[in-house]
Amino acid sequence: MADISKAVAIANNEVAYLAWDIDTTAVPGCLGFHIVREYLDANDEVTEERPLASYVAFKGQRNPDWQAQNTSVWPVQKFNWRDLTLRKRRNEAKRRPDNERVRYRIRAVGKMKAGLDPVEVVPESHRDFKTRQIVQHTYEGQPIPLGYLTPAAYTNILDVTTKRPPFTSSFTNGILSTQFLANVLNEDGTISPNELEDHLRRPGDWLRNYLAGDVLPILQDFFAKAGGRFHGALYELEDEELLKLLTDNASRLDLILSDAGSGEDADAEPNEKGNRPKIYDTRNAPARAALQAIAETRASGFTLQNRMFNGTGHIGHNKFVVWLDESGTPRSVLTGSTNWTWSGIAGQSNNCVRIDDDAIAGAFFQYWTRLKADALALPDPLNAKNRGANQGDTLKKTNRTPVRVPLADGVSAEIWFSPNMPGKQQPPAKSAKPALPPPDMDRLFSLLRKAEKAIFFLVFMPSRGGVNSVVSEAIALGLKDTSLNVVGAISDSQAMWGYEPSQELPNGKKLPAWSPHVFQQAGISVIRATALTDREIGRAVGDFKNDETLTLGRAIIHDKVLVIDPMDPEKCVVAFGSHNFGYKASYSNDENLVIVEGHAALAQAYAAHVLDVYDHYRFRATEAEITAQAKKPRAAGVKSDPRWDGFLDTTDEWQKRASHRMSAYLTG
CATH class of the missing domain: 3.30.870.10 (Endonuclease Chain A)
Incomplete structure (x- = not known):
């Protein structure tokens, strides 16, 4: 009898990635795997369970409205899987609570026949956008009743959290869930021009918050620290909500803001070839003007240093803020790949991490101090090309030694x-x-x-x-x-x-x-x-x-x-x-x-x-x-996988095409 030999799960604050392997080359009659997320209490007792979402129908069936079913209806025909609804709800743009404790139960399934325990179908539904009524999910074609072929295998237990001391790590959802996102935007019957961008730009918007995940709360919590002072170095700054976060904390903020963006000067006269002169800092200019107005108020306590590379090929690519407590001791730093833009927060795949360690925060503050000392000559006007702008040799030499x-x-x-x-x-x-x-x-x-x-x-x-x-x-x-x-x-x-x-x-x-x-x-x-x-x-x-x-x-x-x-x-x-x-x-x-x-x-x-x-x-x-x-x-x-028709196999032949490589590594 074939069994699942081992199952493993890894996770962050958004998704879990599962892998499992079997003790033979194939499970006879297997149509895939039924996977259930189990919620555990502090004593590791199961308090709730939910089969994982699935959308791909069997051959002979159709899911034309792309409505979620789950693995009790359409099992997983792979040896690894992503739990995309660990935090993101499958039927609406809302998120589940964090800091849950979960594990996964995995069993091979095949067509129901005598001698097998049946898989109980768990129905799925959603609330209609217009009527607000609960709608049961359906699909076209005859159901395929399933039965269990193997005993249950269990993954390790996971804590679904951002906190991995001294790190608090988070990842944006970006627009990866394109199919789901299109359905959500189309619930009112149409997707208007710029509708997605409008959602992502708008502070407090439900879709923006859904796609940003825990990144926005981490940024907000960071600036909620009592007392002390913030020192930041940013590349792009054009998000309305994040700019407000800075202006609300301006009295205890020192910021180095680089240039970002370029384009033609629409106000200038074109030359004989019809071209207008190039200007720089087109993305940051509005935020810079707002911040400069605060900096010019002496009583504000805010300082702004413009770091303008404007067309030299160099960029001030940092996105970090370090916090010093009231005694002036560096305590925490916020870094990662996320630019302070609406697209960085909610439109791209990014990561954001807070590090609560004095020595690491101290290293960032020392670097910030070196950046401040490495002041660039400014072009006149600020949006002109800054010919010859380059970092100084002292900065470059000092940066050659890491902090361990x-x-x-x-x-x-x-x-x-x-x-x-x-x-x-x-x-x-x-x-x-x-x-x-x-x-x-x-x-x-x-x-x-x-x-x-x-x-x-x-x-x-x-x-x-x-x-x-x-x-x-x-x-x-x-x-x-x-x-x-x-x-x-x-x-x-x-x-x-x-x-x-x-x-x-x-x-x-x-x-x-x-x-x-x-x-x-x-x-x-x-x-x-x-x-x-x-x-x-x-x-x-x-x-x-x-x-x-x-x-x-x-x-x-x-x-x-x-x-x-x-x-x-x-x-x-x-x-x-x-x-x-x-x-x-x-x-x-x-x-x-x-x-x-x-x-x-x-x-x-x-x-x-x-x-x-x-x-x-x-x-x-x-x-x-x-x-x-x-x-x-x-x-x-260039080698590629063979084409897939987009439907689940109704025989166990899919196992011949399925790769075990990643599952073998993760379960190793």
Whole structure:
């Protein structure tokens, strides 16, 4: 008799990622797995249970309205799964309470027959947007009664929380749930132009709060600290609610605000070619003006230092605030990848972390002090190009040495700041004499080379083609060691491994730039975040409505996250901050990077986030790659998963196609 040999779950404050394996190659007659979330009390007794949501119907059935069922109706035909409704409710844009204690019960199921215990169907429903009446969920086609094929297997117990002392880690929901999001926005019968953006811009909006997750509460709680003073360094600042958070606390705030955004000066006369002069700081200008007005009031207690790189190729990319108590002792710091914009808070995949440790907060405050001393000459006017603006050599030299902090229970943290390379610009990626890595990247590469089983990452734009970055190093290691699991997702098409810039052919024709959607080889699976429509992939897939018109800009994934061996409690590593994990950040940008070793709970929280985002885009990337291969011969040779018709198998043949690789690693 086949059994589930082991089941494991990891989680953060938003989602759980489950993996399980079986003690044979296949479970005869298996149509998938029924998964139940169990809520536990302080004595680990079950107080409530809920089967996980599922949307994909069996062949011969249809779910045209994309209404949630659960695994008592449509089981999971994989050996790993994401519990996306751990905090987010499946039927409305509301969230469940945090700090719950849960585990998962998993059983293989097949078609009901004599001798099997039946799976009891749990009905699903939602409240209609217009009538406010409860509507029972239905689907088309004949139900397939299910019976249990194996005994129950249980995962480890999880605490669903942001708190992993001294870290409070949170992750935005962004617009990953595109299918659900489209349904929510369409409940009134239409999706208006700019409707999503309007929701995300509006403070207190129900959809904005839903997509921001715990990030907004963490920011608000941070500034609710009594007494003391805040010192911040920000890149982008255009969110109305977050600007108010700063102005409400201006009397105890010192802020270094960089420039962000550029465009044509609409008020200037065009030249003979019809072009208007370029201006800078287009995104931050309104917030800067509001803050400057407060700073000019001497009694306000607020100071603002403008850090304007305006068109030099350097950016003040930090997004951190450090808090000092009334005695002037640094106590806590807020950092991560989240820009202080409406899209950063609710429209992208981001992370935000508060660190309550004196030594780490002290390192950030010392860096902030160095930034303040490294004042840039300002252009006149402020939105003009600031020719020659660059960080000073003193700042760069000091940043070459990290701050190492021992924490409790053998955990350690290492804090790096950039730029930490001398000179005016980054050397070319391809040259006769390749440049040695900057010291912070050298450290990341060293840690990557020590990976024994897994490397996970999410990046936005570390470098063109991923060279001289975490992307190139991880792939190189995965190619040399095929037992290594290298899983990552990239946002910017130019950063994808295998990217080829446009080029002119000998016949004078131009070959456009080309970016693969997938790089898959041995244990490597790196994908590019891709929005899809049925038109782009040339076919409908099951009952999915592939009309992802809700994508906001190219920074779908804005995270900068690296996780190494998260299941090893002693050797696990997680790296996060504002640093994009490429040479340019170390040469050109104001950046921060936190590397934590030996903190398994934190590493697994970040790993769950990586796997969540990766899984969301993997199917989309594969579909896009298959379509692109048919159109672009130069993409040939990139392997992709076989096409899926979008429905569950009605036989046990799905097991032959299902991968056990991730489940084998996580349950290892």
